[in-house]
Amino acid sequence: MTVLTSLARIEAVGEGRAQPIRTVRHVHVSDRPLVFIPLGLAGEPCAPLAALVGDDRSAPRLLVVTSPLNRDERFAFAAGLAGIVGGYIGSYLAAADPAGTQPYPDAPQLIVPNAAGVAFTRLLGRSTRFRPASGEATDPASVPVLGRWLTYLAERCHPASSLVLTATGALAAHWATGQSAVEDENLAALLAWIAPPPGMSGADAALLAEDPARWPPAGPATDPGFDREVLLGRLTAIRDARLAADTAAERRAVGALEADLRDVLLPTWTLMWQAIDLLRSVPEAAHVADRWTADRLSFSGYARYLADGGFPQPRKDAAVDAARRLVRLEGEQQRLEAQMAYDDPLVMAEYRMTGEAFEGIVTRCEPTRLDESGKKAKLRPWIWVETTDEVTAGPGTELRSPARPGQKAVVIGVEPASEQQEGRTLVTLELQNGMGRGLIPAPGSVPQADDIACYTTLTLDFQPAPDFPSREDTPWTHGGPPPQYVATEQDATEPWDGADWADDAYPSQVLGTEVAQ
Amino acid sequence: MSIAQAAQRASRATQEILAAMDSAPRGVVVDSPPGAGKSTLVVRVARELVGKGRRVMVIAQTNEQVDDLAGALARALAHDSELRVGRLAAGTYATPERLRDHPSLIAAKTIGELDGCQVVASTAAKWATVRSEAPWAWAIVDEAYQMRSDLLLRVAGLFDKALFVGDPGQLDPFSTVESDRWLGLSWDPTRSAVAVMLAHNDHVPVKQLPVSWRLPASAASVVSAAFYPFSPFDAATTDADRGLEWQTAPFGKTAIDATLDMAAGTGWALHELPAGHKPRTDREAVAACAALAARLCARGAVATSERGTTPVTADRIAIGSAHRDQVAAIRAELARLGCQDVIADTSNRLQGREFDVTIMLHPLSGRRDATAFHLEAGRLCVLASRHRHACIVVARKGIPELLDAHPSAEPMHLNVPVKFPDGWEAHQSLMSQLARHRIQAG
Numbered sequence: 001m002t003v004l005t006s007l008a009r010i011e012a013v014g015e016g017r018a019q020p021i022r023t024v025r026h027v028h029v030s031d032r033p034l035v036f037i038p039l040g041l042a043g044e045p046c047a048p049l050a051a052l053v054g055d056d057r058s059a060p061r062l063l064v065v066t067s068p069l070n071r072d073e074r075f076a077f078a079a080g081l082a083g084i085v086g087g088y089i090g091s092y093l094a095a096a097d098p099a100g101t102q103p104y105p106d107a108p109q110l111i112v113p114n115a116a117g118v119a120f121t122r123l124l125g126r127s128t129r130f131r132p133a134s135g136e137a138t139d140p141a142s143v144p145v146l147g148r149w150l151t152y153l154a155e156r157c158h159p160a161s162s163l164v165l166t167a168t169g170a171l172a173a174h175w176a177t178g179q180s181a182v183e184d185e186n187l188a189a190l191l192a193w194i195a196p197p198p199g200m201s202g203a204d205a206a207l208l209a210e211d212p213a214r215w216p217p218a219g220p221a222t223d224p225g226f227d228r229e230v231l232l233g234r235l236t237a238i239r240d241a242r243l244a245a246d247t248a249a250e251r252r253a254v255g256a257l258e259a260d261l262r263d264v265l266l267p268t269w270t271l272m273w274q275a276i277d278l279l280r281s282v283p284e285a286a287h288v289a290d291r292w293t294a295d296r297l298s299f300s301g302y303a304r305y306l307a308d309g310g311f312p313q314p315r316k317d318a319a320v321d322a323a324r325r326l327v328r329l330e331g332e333q334q335r336l337e338a339q340m341a342y343d344d345p346l347v348m349a350e351y352r353m354t355g356e357a358f359e360g361i362v363t364r365c366e367p368t369r370l371d372e373s374g375k376k377a378k379l380r381p382w383i384w385v386e387t388t389d390e391v392t393a394g395p396g397t398e399l400r401s402p403a404r405p406g407q408k409a410v411v412i413g414v415e416p417a418s419e420q421q422e423g424r425t426l427v428t429l430e431l432q433n434g435m436g437r438g439l440i441p442a443p444g445s446v447p448q449a450d451d452i453a454c455y456t457t458l459t460l461d462f463q464p465a466p467d468f469p470s471r472e473d474t475p476w477t478h479g480g481p482p483p484q485y486v487a488t489e490q491d492a493t494e495p496w497d498g499a500d501w502a503d504d505a506y507p508s509q510v511l512g513t514e515v516a517q
Numbered sequence: 518m519s520i521a522q523a524a525q526r527a528s529r530a531t532q533e534i535l536a537a538m539d540s541a542p543r544g545v546v547v548d549s550p551p552g553a554g555k556s557t558l559v560v561r562v563a564r565e566l567v568g569k570g571r572r573v574m575v576i577a578q579t580n581e582q583v584d585d586l587a588g589a590l591a592r593a594l595a596h597d598s599e600l601r602v603g604r605l606a607a608g609t610y611a612t613p614e615r616l617r618d619h620p621s622l623i624a625a626k627t628i629g630e631l632d633g634c635q636v637v638a639s640t641a642a643k644w645a646t647v648r649s650e651a652p653w654a655w656a657i658v659d660e661a662y663q664m665r666s667d668l669l670l671r672v673a674g675l676f677d678k679a680l681f682v683g684d685p686g687q688l689d690p691f692s693t694v695e696s697d698r699w700l701g702l703s704w705d706p707t708r709s710a711v712a713v714m715l716a717h718n719d720h721v722p723v724k725q726l727p728v729s730w731r732l733p734a735s736a737a738s739v740v741s742a743a744f745y746p747f748s749p750f751d752a753a754t755t756d757a758d759r760g761l762e763w764q765t766a767p768f769g770k771t772a773i774d775a776t777l778d779m780a781a782g783t784g785w786a787l788h789e790l791p792a793g794h795k796p797r798t799d800r801e802a803v804a805a806c807a808a809l810a811a812r813l814c815a816r817g818a819v820a821t822s823e824r825g826t827t828p829v830t831a832d833r834i835a836i837g838s839a840h841r842d843q844v845a846a847i848r849a850e851l852a853r854l855g856c857q858d859v860i861a862d863t864s865n866r867l868q869g870r871e872f873d874v875t876i877m878l879h880p881l882s883g884r885r886d887a888t889a890f891h892l893e894a895g896r897l898c899v900l901a902s903r904h905r906h907a908c909i910v911v912a913r914k915g916i917p918e919l920l921d922a923h924p925s926a927e928p929m930h931l932n933v934p935v936k937f938p939d940g941w942e943a944h945q946s947l948m949s950q951l952a953r954h955r956i957q958a959g
Contacts, residue, residue, distance in 0.1 A: 158695070319704035323667035326706040329694040355845055392845060466645060468671060475673035476543060478666070478704045479717040 001181075002350045008176035016201030018175040018193040023344050024285035027170050028162035028292040030109035034088045035060075035272045037113055037265055038120050040220040041068040042227055046123035048077050049222070049231075052265040053084050057273045062265065064258050066238050075143060078128050082146035089149060093303055100304065107163060107292075107299040110153050111276065113187050113218035113268060114168045118157050120220040121164075125150030129312040130491040144312065151313045152302050156295070160332035162288075163295050167218075167275040174282060178203060187271050188215035194278060216264040218271070223264075230260050287339035294332075311485055319478040320471050331463055338458040342402040348454060352389045357456035358427065360387025367446040370439060379439050381431045381446050383409075385453050386417045391425045399429065399455040404445070407434035409455060429455065520823055523728045523753035527554060530727050534558070534680075535565055537722045544679040546661070546711055546723045550750040551740065551902035552731020552871060555682050559586060559657055560593045562680055566655050567600065567635045574676060575638035577659040580606070582869065584613055586659060587638045591622040594636070603634030605643055645671035652677050658710065659683070660869060665690040666713035667706035681711050686744040686902075687868055688895035689936075701932035712934070728753040731871055731905055735784030743946035744898040746938050754823055759784075761829070761874070761906045764817030772958035773805075773812050779954055780874070780907035781818070787951040791959050792914040795883035798846040802883060805911050805958065806836050806876050807850035810859045813874060820873050820906050829873045829906075831858035837867045837900040838878035839891060847878070864899040875904040879912035881944065887923035892940035901947060910951055917948050 001009075008019040034055045041047040047068045054060045061084055065077045089108050096104055112118055129147025157164040172184045177193035183206070184190050192205035209215050212223035222231065234257040241250035317325060340347045341357070351357040364384040371380040393399060397411045409429040417424035436442030447453045474481045518526075537545045549555040559575070566573045575590070577583045587604045594600040604616070604624040612624045625631050628647050639647075641664055656676035658664065662683035673679075692707045699705040703716040715721060729737050730753045737752035761781040767774035772788070780786035788809065790801055810831075818829035836847050836859060847861040860872070877900040880891045890896075901908055925941040938946075 316702060317699065319670060319706075322699050322702065322704060323670045323706040326667055326692060326694070326696065326699075330692060333694050354842060390845065466671065469674050473674060475670065477673040477679075477710070477714040477717065478670050 003353055004346070004350050005176050009178060012176055012193065012202065013178035016178075016203060017196055018177040018190075018202060020174060020282075021176045021346060022174045022282070023346050025174065025279060025282035026285050026288060026340050026343070027165055027173070027279065028109070028284070028288050028295070029165075029276060029279050030106075033109040033111045033165075033276065034085065035111050035269070035276075036085075036117070036121070037218065037268050037272065038117060038124070038220050039222055039261070039265065040120060042222065042224070044068070046120065046127055048074060048124065050261040050265065051077075051081060052262075052269050053081065055088055057269075060266070060269050062258060062262050064254075064261055066254050066257060067235065067242075075128070075131065078124070078143045078146060079140050081124075082140070082142035085146055085149060086142050089303075092299075096300075103293075103296045103300040104303070105296075107296045109162060110164045111272065112164070112166055113272060114166050114185050116185075116220055117218075118154055118164060118166060121150050122154035125152075125154055126315065127494075132492060145306070148306060148310075148312055155313070156298065158329060158332070160291055160336040161295050161298075162292060163299065167272055170279055171275055174279070177206075179206060186210060187218045187268065187275065191271055191274060191278075195274070215267050215271075218268040219265075226264060231257075234260060285340070285343035287343050290339070291336070311487065312491070314485070318471060318482045319474050320468050324468050327466060327468075331465065334463075335460070338460050341456065341458050342405060342460060348402065348456065351456055351458065352454075355390045355392035356458065357454060358385070358387045358389035358391050358393075358425075359452065359454040360385045360389065360425075360427070362447045362449050362451045362453050363426070365447065365449050367441050367448075368439070377439065379435055379441060381435070381441060382412065383429050383431065383447055383453070385427045385429065385455065387425055387427065388423055389425075391427055393427075393455075393457060397457065399457060400459050401447075401453060401455050403447070403453065404434055405460050407445070408432040427455070518728075518751060518753070518755065520753060520758065523730075523751075526727050527753070530724065531558060531561060534724050535562070537724060538562070538678075538680060541678065541722060543718055543721055544681065546681045546715065546721060547683075547726060548685050548723060548748060549682060549726045550686065550729050550745055550748075551684060551898075552729045552905075553726035553750065554728075554730055555659070555684070555726070556586065556589055558726065559659060559682060560589050562657060563590055563636050564593055567594065571654045572634075573636045574644065574653045574656045575636060575659065576641050576644055576656055576664075576672060577638065578641060578663055580610060580640060582659060583638050583640055584616055587622060588616050588619065590636055590638065591616075591619040595619075595621055600636075601631075601634040603631035603637035605631060605637055605639035605647070607643055641668045641672055644675060647675065649675055654678065655680070657682065661711045662687060662709045663690055663868065664710040665692075665706065666704065666708050666710050669710035669713065670704075670706070681714065683711060684869075685711070685748075686895060686898045686938075688865060688893065688899060700930045703932070725750070727751065730754075732902060733759045733784050733904075733906060736902070736904065736908065739785070739947065739950045740898065740902050743901075743943045743950070744894055744938055758823050759906060760821040762819050762821070764819060765815075767816075772956055773808055774816075776809060776909060776956045776958070777813060777816065779956055780909050783954055784907050785951060785954040786907070786909045787955045788909055788911045789955050789957050790882075790911070790913045793883060794885050795913065797840055798842050799883045799913070800846075801959075802878055802911055802913065803843065803846045803850055806838075806847055806878050807854055807856070807859075809876050809909055809911070810834050810836055810851065811854040811856045814856055814859070818874070822905060831856055832860065833873040834876070835860040835862070835867060835870070835872040835874075835903060836876045836878070837862060837864050837903070839864060839880040839896060843878060864896045867903055868899050870903060871905065872903050873905050874907050874909070875900065876909045876911060877901065879910050879916065881916050881919055882912040884919065887919055887941075887944075889925070889927055889940070892923075892925060892944060894936075894938050894940040894943040897940070897943060897947060914957075917945065920944055920948070 005021055008021045012019045032055050037052045039050045041049045048065055049068050051063045052060045063077055063080045065073050067073055092104055092106055092108050125147045128143050129151050131144045153164045168185050168187050168190055171190055175194050177184055188209035189206040192209040193202035196202045196205035217223050237253040241253050341351055348357055362383050363386045367381045369381050370377045391414050393411050395411050395413060399409045409431050412428040412430050414427050417426040435445040472481050534547055563573050575586055577586055587602055591602045602622050608626055616622060631637050653676045656679040658679055658681045660683050661681035662685050690709055696707045704713055725748055728751050732752055734752040734756050741749045776786045776788040788805055813834060814831050820827055820829050838844055841863055844861050844863055851859050880896055881887055
């Protein structure tokens, strides 16, 4: 947590309501996101119990598993979810250009309540993506495809991407509350801080919101009280009715379970759309569109890979894929940080506090200064910026300004602005480019005296992805080339499903190929 | 141990390493404790390989390390006017002054210009852009424990065999992004190059350099016990070989002078400030670090060692801390005191460097909690093993109690080797040693 966020949290406590820590929204919010609220059965890592899902706030679709420990029902749930998710994603695929070379005009967006929801999505994807579409298992073909899409989406869930958002994560990135980061993962409590009911402080509202009877947990874990008092009885009634082959009783019991689960899920459904409305109310940052384009490209690449019969994602990355993914994520993270700082003065303020940026007033400017040391005179204007920020950049450092991102400014000198006033620094900068062709700078290309100017070591420059060896050329230091992936019936079984505990934890053929991300 | 005996032990170890290289199908790993003559070994091995007519690529991690190695190699090979050392660098790199006058050193931007060089040195990042037809017979990978394995993956295709040299006790490589998905994989890209290479090649022998030429006897035993519990090493010198003296007497009786005297007399000092929970840039602790350095300069320290007697100039003093904002605050304070030449930096950047006296702002000083970052053994080890004469630790009272309140509780993961030494344990070990060198300030 940065100093400014800590300060905002203290202010939130004082004011009794969450404080904005961003001036603009740094995530893309789709016009038609798919809201997905999964619930799981306690005690099992990934046994779906129910889900409320849909892209229309007035028409949520409820999926319920009436005996969550029964695997056949689990995959029947997956088939139901595949119908909804598949239909939603399919609506974006339909808009493709006929030649199949351009990225799709728009991409889907999945919004889940919290980080645990993403983890559940990932596990659900893992348990379904290897399901054989033919053979002894009788899943419809849509189940393994759903698994691949859920896996793709869950793996794309990182700060630089908006294909998957968590409501708590997106809100907490833009507002600081007076509670801890752990408490912020409770969607109801977080929203209570951001938008408390009239006449109530955020802290009081959050306290009420933590009452599971009023606001049931946003999942995937359910409230233990609900499990004990309600769920156990309903599931037992269904089981008993089935054992007695009493179809009327079974229908009644299933109806009662569905009604209870709907009651548990609907409050969160309301909160999810409230969160989406809140996010939409913040103006979008300038570089969000750039990052959404990258998301669209990634989505288009994966959709085409799937259409061409691509393999399911491997359980474990092979050596080259792992290294490539790490470097790609680091590049995206770095670009995200720079873009956010350029788009948002509150983010830049954090860099100003650590000395990686400074802002001040241009006290003097020589816009037509020439560098005549070479054969040909070059236009190299100097500007003098006086700042109260701490300046850590030394002479020779190359800086950029959010006002003119392409223009390089090299630090010539850093000195105290005056003898009398401590804490004011005068920075001399030489502008290198971006002023047009002649020896007179193009209008507006050079900061003028009395302008407010901000300079930083962060750059938006594109770093090309480094070269990696191909999988076949994996060197001896990393175990040599991995074996080629061949799909088999055993792919869908997990190591802990069978009795082969002593065997290697992961069969080597499960190491597939990382595909376009 | 006398210096002659130490030299004998070191030379025996070198012979063993060279013999292991002769018979190794893939290479050798050499663990080097702080100041154990890693660069000397690299030069020696390069000379040996060149003598057998092999071309050698040298891979280091930073440009500064490459410059140091290239300079040392050029000097060592200067006796043969035929031999050339290449220094491969990116387009924006300017050869530093100290390397310009070596007749046998050639700097170039592409590998093609260095065809005539028997030894070519560059950073791992630059090597990763090189495409070469035939692989090199041997590579020497320096600071291999700080190299991330994804970088090794990009350069490993260039060579057949490699000598990996590094200090396993220093900081591990890290990533700025979530990397849990690779936990337990033998090729986890965030692990060090050596860890990944050994996981796939358990036949590669691991050798160790036995003596530290840098650390004084007072420090070697402490650092060895705290950070290298399973691969102990000794100091090459004895207490009689090293000494730190003042040209001036203390003026009055201050805690600063008492701390300096303790450091000069015993090689260690703990300058202990009153207990308290402070922000990271604790003003009093920062001021104490700078004041100690300034006073050290003012009193005219003179260091005696096997290399002779020399004054301890400002650039032979370093102040190390865990965070960049602390470094900025210390530098500002040093500038205010007129001691800009004293080096202040984070442990990451002090790695691999050597000074006469170091002053450490303890990573846990004034903290309420002990996080994994602040407990990391490598971070503390770097700070405690840069000095030839004395190390002064500046800390607020109460670190052992803080440690007791925060036993390490990091989750364990399947297939992830347990990291030794444990940071918590290393901190406790160092603090118990320092208790005997405590000076209470304020």
